[in-house]
Amino acid sequence: MTRAIVLGGSRGIGKAISESLKTIDIDVFATSKNDIDTSNLDSVRQFLEKNSQTDILILNTGGPAPIPFSNITEDNWKLYHNQLFLGFVTILQNIQISDGGYIFLISSNVIKEPNTKLIISSAYRAAFTEVFKVLSKEYAVKNISCVNIAPGPINTDRTQELIENVKEFEKTLPMKRLGEPKEIGNFVKSIIENKIKYLSGVTINFDGANSNYIF
Amino acid sequence: MTRAIVLGGSRGIGKAISESLKTIDIDVFATSKNDIDTSNLDSVRQFLEKNSQTDILILNTGGPAPIPFSNITEDNWKLYHNQLFLGFVTILQNIQISDGGYIFLISSNVIKEPNTKLIISSAYRAAFTEVFKVLSKEYAVKNISCVNIAPGPINTDRTQELIENVKEFEKTLPMKRLGEPKEIGNFVKSIIENKIKYLSGVTINFDGANSNYIF
């Protein structure tokens, strides 16, 4: 039976992906912070001792609270460097992905259009995107596909916290609504279900036509 | 019943998309050059008289033969301006897409990494990508999703013509093979089948990790 590890699988986009994958008979390990805390490298290493192999890996984690640039401390930077970058790096250095498997990264559209509020997220998610792009070429040899999904405004607890008046915000969006987590869940599921392998080394905006950059 | 028009539906990627869509009970009109020739605006207008409405539209057309820049004539430019740009523009100006519908554009990865051999294709496909991006925001209001798929090396007759020694070429690719048209066909199908709507205004590289640009 195919096995998937979904990091941050207990809520938001991670939870939606877990639920979608379960519908196609995949054995899903939807991790919570008790299983692995990517901001803590010891926790990451302990997780890897017990989970050294998988067919499908979903790299997903919550984002930092918005902090004005001048107030971000060295400790803040280092914490999120672990959570958004070094934790994922440590996983990829140590976990074995089965030949023909999949790795999905859930990043954010702020890597293409960074913003002040989410400056930490913009920086470290962009950094990991570079690593993921480089590795996609190495994984390709083993027929492992690497897909980076860069969500825009999605209807999660986090968005509800970040945006003051969600109803008003939705009116400014091209589709007049937030995206639903299960749209991403079903997207991931359908790629796997249909054995689409040549989609790899790609960053896919998932934002309801909200971004302005041509690509 | 849902209706799809697939331009260039008689061969290559267009044919594969047509076949995939038929498996999910969509009424597919897979056009051939006899039905519509996008390089001929009169042909485009005649087609639109009979086909003024659809639920799903696949904008797809073959590419120009490789011609060295200094040898490209005014007539060459104008022909491919019609085929790769103005024909599609004329269609979008005149066809009605049902609310909740989909438009897929099959472009090419040369819009991001242009090359000498395919300079005409790079130019006009990039031009249409700009139009498609702008329009994605207007279509979003009617819940119509616009997805631009930018294929890399796919196993079509055209690739066989463009590449001298395909077997040798495949060895240079990260996945050691060309992509299969049906991978794109199934990708398109799965987005429609799963009613994924928030994926819009996006250009998706489909190239087996072959491109080098970060996004």
Add this chain to the structure above:
Amino acid sequence: MTRAIVLGGSRGIGKAISESLKTIDIDVFATSKNDIDTSNLDSVRQFLEKNSQTDILILNTGGPAPIPFSNITEDNWKLYHNQLFLGFVTILQNIQISDGGYIFLISSNVIKEPNTKLIISSAYRAAFTEVFKVLSKEYAVKNISCVNIAPGPINTDRTQELIENVKEFEKTLPMKRLGEPKEIGNFVKSIIENKIKYLSGVTINFDGANSNYIF
């Protein structure tokens, strides 16, 4: 003596470049519509008969009036296809640039962040950017540098026409002002004056930190 041809050299950015180049003792031919009209290929060819060679070439032309997409006629598209694309192509196919020379393209930041109002400009300037990128590699062999400058909001007659209330608009810009044409003029001049050759094949946003895309 070094010779420069500045297309659209009688006003706006073209005029500013002409004036800057004259300060460093360059023999500048600042063309007006009487000399060459890039929207008319016959005019372009007549110009080329008399001007078959130059050291420095500035590809610059005004943009189209804003027209809503649904109202753009076939004639509109074809006119601007000539003006923004095919005229420049014809020039590069026929003019000889001296070894060690320069070609500057004045495009627009709408090629990276297209907008509804300037959809024609976004499309054809992007198309020519592709051609220019490909050719930059061929010109490099002869030590000819190709630089694409993509201006944002610059204080020209055109901006005054396009923007209803310029004073209010300026308050929304990061620098609280439009850019000055002579900033672009001096930028071009300084690259030539300092014999900076390795800057080639590049698109340079010139927009006072106004664009949002990371690159």
Add this chain to the structure above:
Amino acid sequence: MTRAIVLGGSRGIGKAISESLKTIDIDVFATSKNDIDTSNLDSVRQFLEKNSQTDILILNTGGPAPIPFSNITEDNWKLYHNQLFLGFVTILQNIQISDGGYIFLISSNVIKEPNTKLIISSAYRAAFTEVFKVLSKEYAVKNISCVNIAPGPINTDRTQELIENVKEFEKTLPMKRLGEPKEIGNFVKSIIENKIKYLSGVTINFDGANSNYIF
């Protein structure tokens, strides 16, 4: 008198920039590792105590040795996180740039086209590019211009170390040569000398037409 701080000013590109700026009567502090070591945050903070203000700041530092991804240790990541990211962040959080000043970042073209060999550099330089882009909008209010220069293959000691056979490598480049550090030095100088302020929030490839990405 105008004051400039050039980090990494004792060799390579930093040295060339220092020398160019001196020719236009700028008081240049070309730092060496003895003055400030950006990989050591204590050293950075000590430097800032003595240097809390400048008119012009050049953020520049050497890159990491190439290490295969699987061999990069946690300590390696953390060291270069400091050197390429957190050191620069700490400087920008604490130094005062005079109104009307300039900040130049010397990054690398690997932020757009990452490669295996330089994976650390690709990641952290991309991360800082995100921060720099966001801050360019804030600095704009004080008429401070932020310019990110992304060099390709430049004739420095580092390139000589990284590339095995430089002569052979040069033949593969469009200009058949490496770029010269003083071309970048003169480029920086000319922007300052000509008071070009509207060039801000931009990443400029400086690679002799070597990159393949359209922008």
